[in-house]
Amino acid sequence: MNKKLTTIPLSSPKSEVVCNLCELFGLCRVAGLNSGDDARLERIVSRRLQIKRGRMLFAAGEKFKYVYAVKSGAFKSYLLMENGCEQIVDFHFPGELIGLEGMALGHYAYAASVLESGSVCRMRITELPLSDTELMQFWQRQAEALSRRVHHCQSAFLLIGSKSVERSLAIFLLNLSERFVERGLPGYRFRLPMGREDIANYLGVANETVSRVLTRMQEQGLIAVSGRNIQLRVPVRLRELACCIET
Amino acid sequence: MNKKLTTIPLSSPKSEVVCNLCELFGLCRVAGLNSGDDARLERIVSRRLQIKRGRMLFAAGEKFKYVYAVKSGAFKSYLLMENGCEQIVDFHFPGELIGLEGMALGHYAYAASVLESGSVCRMRITELPLSDTELMQFWQRQAEALSRRVHHCQSAFLLIGSKSVERSLAIFLLNLSERFVERGLPGYRFRLPMGREDIANYLGVANETVSRVLTRMQEQGLIAVSGRNIQLRVPVRLRELACCIET
DNA sequence: AATTGAATTTGACTTAGATCAAGGCGAATC
DNA sequence: GATTCGCCTTGATCTAAGTCAAATTCAATT
Structure with missing residues (x-):
């Protein structure tokens, strides 16, 4: 009865997002791309780490280390309750950020794990050697990304x-x-x-x-x-x- | 059958939050309080505006002008759908901020109105004359507040x-x-x-x-x-x- | 290709909550 | 103090979705 629908999974290499469609791009730019200092960028951003399905990126409450950007594959973030059952709060697809909220708070607000194997870039923000002006830009971008996130999160109410x-x-x-x-x-x-x-x-x-x-x-x-x-x-x-x- | 329960409404003068319990306080500090420059602060923050129940603070999509901090009373923020019905996304009580997401985005992400008459402080952020260092601090606080907001919003999923x-x-x-x-x-x-x-x-x-x-x-x-x-x-x-x- | 185990679909039954419709209560107004 | 209107409660009924259980499909692995 069902004619077979074939669609390409998100983890296909074909569907890896290019940098300028990635939400991390703004932050990458501040961190080195716009100064053309590739070496500095490389020190901060680890690109295309392959991650297997089922793996956990981080646990809720864990000390903040990285912001992750999905290159390919799919991820979920979720809260664990005292009674053990989980509540998924969001899904994350190529180009989207994971763990952003952790930076300002110092720890991750939720747990995140891999739904479909893929790759991520991750940014070690804490040890950024940046000027005040760069830092200003950086936090401003951060605020923008967070604002979009709040908006997205509220839309989920509907x-x-x-x-x-x-x-x-x-x-x-x-x-x-x-x-x-x-x-x-x-x-x-x-x-x-x-x-x-x-x-x-x-x-x-x-x-x-x-x-x-x-x-x-x-x-x-x-x-x-x-x-x-x-x-x-x-x-x-x-x-x-x-x-x-x-x- | 019901013994009368009497509780003080939030709009009572008694329950007006003090500044250092207010979420805006961090921003206020950056904007002048910590430099002791009261005049500058006064230009930026309008304190204790009385607002009557039923009034609207701003509409969804409206150009961003102010961040509001509740001093007393109660407020709600909500999304309006095409079909006219509303979905409340949050309530706001003394000490809490309203409209924060609008700043980075340039427009308010939702509408906000008054549930229980009270007073607010509002901050005209756009015309802040601040140094880079101050701006950096400012956006960082902003990011913190937004992160807490995301967290709060996600908890609402539970x-x-x-x-x-x-x-x-x-x-x-x-x-x-x-x-x-x-x-x-x-x-x-x-x-x-x-x-x-x-x-x-x-x-x-x-x-x-x-x-x-x-x-x-x-x-x-x-x-x-x-x-x-x-x-x-x-x-x-x-x-x-x-x-x-x-x- | 065969085997296993998990994920998904389907069915039968039950129930929490929606809907519709009165009635009661309280706060503001005259 | 009476009147009004809007808010809240309560009751009766109905339905969408939950639960339990079995059947089927899919995917991973040998």
């Missing part, structure tokens, strides 16, 4: 707070799509980097429900799913769903 | 993502309590600055449900409610509820 799972899922898929497009990846046909369980956890619903809603959406012709491969067939209708506009 | 409304509400109440205590206000007996509707909106449930769960909690002796006045009678049990520990 997603979780929404009445129907159908709606949450529509918003979720469109959001993934947008983020992929922003970094130059295909937006209407991609591979979900996370399992149903993780989607369910993030949206605050049961994984069976995610399954059911996905198949329902497929029956309605909105999307095509085959395992983790997904295609948004009628993005317009999805967008309507996301905004609760009646048909 | 609140909304949680299975039962009972749990969400427990977390919500404890969170309010903590925030009040941090600013030197009583933590176990306070007045809810927002209506049931707003709580429900924030938690992503129906207002009737908030009502029901509150009365249920009262029946169990966990809390005492009378209108907007509330008393946390067995904080320990509430905390257990919040962490899903079985009794």
Whole structure:
């Protein structure tokens, strides 16, 4: 029944983001790129570290060391509760930063681990030998990145707070799509980097429900799913769903 | 049946936070307080503007002008969707900042309005005449405040993502309590600055449900409610509820 | 290619919470 | 003090989503 959907996983070398589409780029520039001092940059930024799926980048509360930028692959950040169960707070795709909040606070606010093997750049910020002017620029960029992050995080309220799972899922898929497009990846046909369980956890619903809603959406012709491969067939209708506009 | 609970509203003059418990204080210091240059500070910070309930501080997308710090009263920030309905993303109490994200972005990321009349300080940051060193400190403080904000925002995931409304509400109440205590206000007996509707909106449930769960909690002796006045009678049990520990 | 184990789908059943609709209470206004 | 309006509570009913369990598919490994 399902015609096989084949989409390229995010960890494919093809989909590695170029530096100027990476959120870290602004910081890299301050740290050496714009002065043309490549040697200095190299000392600070370790580029393209390969990381295997399942590995942990850092734990919640751990002393801050690096800011990570995703080059390829996919990552999640999450909070662990006293009772052992985890709450995913965000997913991270190529071009996006992980652990940023740790810098100003001195420790990581959440744990982060790898969903789909890939590569990261990481920046050892603490030992930056910078001038006051550079530092000023640096913290300003930092503030910008953090502001975007707050905004993103608040938008997630719409997603979780929404009445129907159908709606949450529509918003979720469109959001993934947008983020992929922003970094130059295909937006209407991609591979979900996370399992149903993780989607369910993030949206605050049961994984069976995610399954059911996905198949329902497929029956309605909105999307095509085959395992983790997904295609948004009628993005317009999805967008309507996301905004609760009646048909 | 209900013995009258009387609690002081947040807008009471008694509960106005002192400067050194205010999140803006770090920024104020950079902007003049630490140099002892009071005149300069006065030019930048307008102190204690009275604001009436229902008024709007700013709209979403509006050009950034001020960072606000709550002195007394209560505020909410929210996103408006295409279909007209709003999603509250945060409440703001004495000592807390509003609109911070706008600075780096150039425009406000959400709308903010007044729940309970009170007063604010506001800071006209854009025209700060500061040295590079001061600016560096300034943006660094900014980054710290924003990092805390991201953290706070992500913690809210636990609140909304949680299975039962009972749990969400427990977390919500404890969170309010903590925030009040941090600013030197009583933590176990306070007045809810927002209506049931707003709580429900924030938690992503129906207002009737908030009502029901509150009365249920009262029946169990966990809390005492009378209108907007509330008393946390067995904080320990509430905390257990919040962490899903079985009794 | 066969085996194993995990992830996903599907089904049957149960339940928490939404919705609709009255009724009660309290604070502001006259 | 009576009146009004908006907020809050309570009840009855309904439905979306949770839970438990079995079946199926997928992917990793030998």
